[in-house]
Amino acid sequence: MKGVMIQGTASDVGKSLIVTALCRMFANDGKRVVPFKSQNMSNNSYVTRDGKEIGRAQGIQAEAAKIEATVWMNPILLKPRSNQDSEIVYLGKSLKTLSGRGYRDTFYEKGLDVIKQSLDQLSSEFELVVIEGAGSPVEINLKDRELVNMKVAELAGVPVILVADIDRGGVFASIVGTLELLEPDERQRVAGVIINKFRGDISLFQDGIDWLEKKTGIPVLGVLPYVENHMIDGEDSLSISQQFTASKKGNLDIAVIQLPFISNYNDLDPFLYEEDVSIRWVKQASEFGTPDAVIIPGTKSTINDLNTLKDNQIDILVQNHIDNGGYVVGICGGYQILGEEIIDEAGSDTGIANNIVRGLGYIPGRTIFYEEKETVRAAGVYHENTGLSANRKLEGYEIHLGKTVLHQEGCSFLSLENGKEEGYYGRNGQIIGTYLHHLFHNDEWRNHWLNQIRKSKGLHTKETTYIREYLDKRYDKIANRMKEHLNFELLNDIINKWCSK
Incomplete structure (x- = not known):
């Protein structure tokens, strides 16, 4: 399978937004690209044309890729119903409600099977898949039965790009620490690093880039700017208040x-x-x-x-x-x-x-x-x-x-x-x-x-604001903004060389 997987050093580092932008970049280059996330945990969902339910992020990413969303793009959706239990939406339909322990103990093999089935389906229809991970790939207590990060990259046979959020601080420790906690074969799969949410003069960060590349031996593909009010739906609970915090004060x-x-x-x-x-x-x-x-x-x-x-x-x-x-x-x-x-x-x-x-x-x-x-x-x-x-x-x-x-x-x-x-x-x-x-x-x-x-x-009434005119343009705007700060040529080389191995 030809593709790439975007993993993060933590939740809410910007994986969904980067996958969305990459889908539009590749689509604008004329590639038949498709997003994929094996397992989502979110109550922010999307209904496909045939009435199936998937994660909202994958529906948005499909729009960015200029294709119709299907259940194969997100075969497993976990919708929290309490602090202990989640509804399992399997291939777009509600299956059952399980505790976290029950899910890990009883659903792993079934999850692996549907992930393989989904990847096979997507690879038969599209030439390139952009895969989104979840949380961090080094949650030690969960790694033995994970269905969202390195196991998926292994099944798909794709390289991994690791994303870190510099805005929250500790970016060097988060990158080096994540790489150190990966197994040797997993670390070999990490082919690039992206630093996200940078504020200020990026040229002042060059020493940091040089240090990271020397320390890890992995190229930094880009230092992406912090994008205010990008209007691309988030899926993490951390994104909810942040999306509206910067909202202006109106009448x-x-x-x-x-x-x-x-x-x-x-x-x-x-x-x-x-x-x-x-x-x-x-x-x-x-x-x-x-x-x-x-x-x-x-x-x-x-x-x-x-x-x-x-x-x-x-x-x-x-x-x-x-x-x-x-x-x-x-x-x-x-x-x-x-x-x-x-x-x-x-x-x-x-x-x-x-x-x-x-x-x-x-x-x-x-x-x-x-x-x-x-x-x-x-x-x-x-x-x-x-x-x-x-x-x-x-x-x-x-x-x-x-x-x-x-x-x-x-x-x-x-x-x-x-x-x-x-x-x-x-x-x-x-x-x-x-x-x-x-x-x-x-x-x-x-x-x-x-x-x-x-x-x-x-107050005076106002004319209609037609936001639908902005919806498709925002994908191009975000993709173009990120492409300015991303070594897109090197990313393509990584994908092509990995595919030819």
Whole structure:
């Protein structure tokens, strides 16, 4: 197999972003390139065209590679449901929930088989694979049964490029220490080093490059700059707050409830393009303040996160916000939380069958959790009862176990193309609940919703910001920026020579 694997000295060193950029670089060079990550651990997921679920990062990387995403690009997705257990999504479908110990003890051989199958499938369709590792390749307590780093490089037969994050400090120790902890055959596979997130004058770092190359005997392929607000989705939990920390302060204050098991937080990305909007996370009651709007996002563990909301008394603040005329949108798990009642009939949310919890009570309906998960791309128009123009098409995707049934007629949000009614639209749009992820990626809808809030504050309305025009351009922008600081020719030579061995 012809390709390369990007591994890191730690989590959140920028592996996903670098793989995304490389996919676009190779695609722009006319190569049929494909991303791959054997095993993802993330609640930030992506629904393929055929309704399968993979890690969000691989969906984004497929877009950068100018191809359609498939399950072969991420055959194993682990979605944390608690501090101990994760749902296993296997080839795009929910398989079972296991503890970390249970997963290591029972799933290793099955994991190896599907990784080999996936690599074979991708190598038959594409000429080059760019593989992303996870965390660090030298987690000593996990190495004997790992499915994400050197074992995958061995199966694929590709060289490894090691990435280190200089922004967090200790870059020399992290690189040399990682190499020292690798087995001799693993170290031989490391063909290059990339230093990421550099700030300042790169020429001042030349002595550091020289020392590293002399010490390790491995070439430094590039010192990549720190890229602010790159708008490429992260997958690590470390990336969530960082992505919005640098968000500007605008006239519109939107508070997002940071649920412990938040999922698909990329639903919020479009607000980063709105000049007068600031997004901030709320984990504690003291952080709530007086927002103009509240968004309760998706979650992998609705009842647990609802209980956390209540324990932290954030539920009271959300209720006061709504009672005082504030806007609120609940997406997926947030939609369920805003309802009157949640029934875990199958025990698929909490592990306790028939567990019943009261919701916040602002949406007239109840949610029942079943065993089968629904993953589907969806599209529709505003329901006629909203009073909004029905010729505006909205698109997104659904990922949920629970089904919400409203017991009040004439309050649905959308009429879907499959003939079903979806979501809740109440108080002339003050309260909205929906299962449609990427709701706010629909530019005209997002503008309509923001203009409602602007009017309520006595502010001027604004024209629609069409962020879709920027989405593909951002891949080129990131790829070109990184290519300026990367020895792309040497990287190609490494890949070609390794393939010919």
